[in-house]
Structures are given as C-alpha cells and as structure tokens.
Amino acid sequence: MPKKPTPHKGLTAPQQTNELQRLKQQAAAYVLDCNGRTLRDRSDVERNDDGTYHVHALIAAAAGKTRLAKLTDDEIEFCHRAADVLDPSTEGALLTVYDGLRAIEQTHGPAGLAAALDTMLEAWRHDADYWRWEATQRRPLTEADIRERIEREQERDHQYTAEASLQCVASCDSCDRVRRGGKWVKGPAQPNERTYVSHCPNHNEYRDT
Numbered sequence: 001m002p003k004k005p006t007p008h009k010g011l012t013a014p015q016q017t018n019e020l021q022r023l024k025q026q027a028a029a030y031v032l033d034c035n036g037r038t039l040r041d042r043s044d045v046e047r048n049d050d051g052t053y054h055v056h057a058l059i060a061a062a063a064g065k066t067r068l069a070k071l072t073d074d075e076i077e078f079c080h081r082a083a084d085v086l087d088p089s090t091e092g093a094l095l096t097v098y099d100g101l102r103a104i105e106q107t108h109g110p111a112g113l114a115a116a117l118d119t120m121l122e123a124w125r126h127d128a129d130y131w132r133w134e135a136t137q138r139r140p141l142t143e144a145d146i147r148e149r150i151e152r153e154q155e156r157d158h159q160y161t162a163e164a165s166l167q168c169v170a171s172c173d174s175c176d177r178v179r180r181g182g183k184w185v186k187g188p189a190q191p192n193e194r195t196y197v198s199h200c201p202n203h204n205e206y207r208d209t
C-alpha cells in the first residue's frame, strides 16, 4: 500500500505572506513569467527599498498598470504653474486637448499619459531648441542700447506732437519733393523741418491714369 503523502510542511501562512512582500529578483521574474534580466530592466515595476519586489507591485505590472509616481511638492507646484501658463487659450482647444488626453488615459492608463506627454515634448523639441539658441544670442542691454531706445521713443513723441500741431511738411515718398502750398518743389526739406510721408501728384498712386 502506497504511503499516504505527508502534508506539505513549509512556511506558515504568515511566513508565506511575508515572503511574498519581499520577493527576490528570480522569484519575482517567475511571477511575471519573464527572466530576471527583463524584470530588472523594467522601470515600471516598483521595487522595495531593499531591491526586492512586493507581489502587489508585480500584479499591478502584470495588469499593465503603472502606479503613479509620488511627486514632490516642488514638482507638483511646477505642474500647476505649467498648466496655468500653457492653458489653451480658446475654449475649443482646451476641451479638445483635455478630452483627448483623458481618452488616451482611459485606453492605456498612466503609461499612456506618459507616452502622450513624451510625444508632446518631442513635438515641442524643435521650438525649445530654437528658443534656447535664441537666448544665447541675446546680450545684456548696454548703456548705449538704453540711450538709443530712449532717444527713439523721444523722437517718436516729438514727431507725433509735430504732426498733431500741423508743423510737418509733406514730402513725396518717391521723389523727395516737398509741398509748399500749391506747388511741390524740389526737396529735400530744410534740415530744421519735420516731414511726413506723402505723395506728390506725379507719384500719387491713387491718381487717375
């Protein structure tokens, strides 16, 4: 008569549970039916601090779910500010982008969102490269630059004031003649005169031909 098999005397249930929470790489790979190297290279599988694997993390990985990373407050704040500044300005764009990203999330989970963000970053890369380059071309304003800006601003102001008080002389854009009452005389205007752009009868683009 065959001997009755003795019941398996291994670990107790609490001990087994404990082991499942700290699986070594090879055992964890066995759970996922892959080899240890493949598991080690998977960045989406969460690990314990000591490098072992919790069985729940393996189940989540097997289900294709990526647990969301816990961001720092600084990182969360960055995301809020980025969302504020990039907020699509039109109602239509916001709804389209929001609904589209939510649909991707629904289909693919968090890993889908990560892929979507990665794709958007790639699309922005060209512009980002350009602006980074542009910034290297910019030099700080010198005293001379500032003086020039002020002078340009003052000049614009003087011109506006002169035009508004009818102090300017009409000057033909094409031939430099200036209007002196009923005549257009050979220009240019006197050095102390301000002019505004006009057209003599010979260069009046609206004249009848």
Ligand SMILES: [Zn+2]
Pocket: 172, 173, 174, 175, 176, 177, 199, 200, 201, 202, 203
């Ligand atoms: Zn003219």
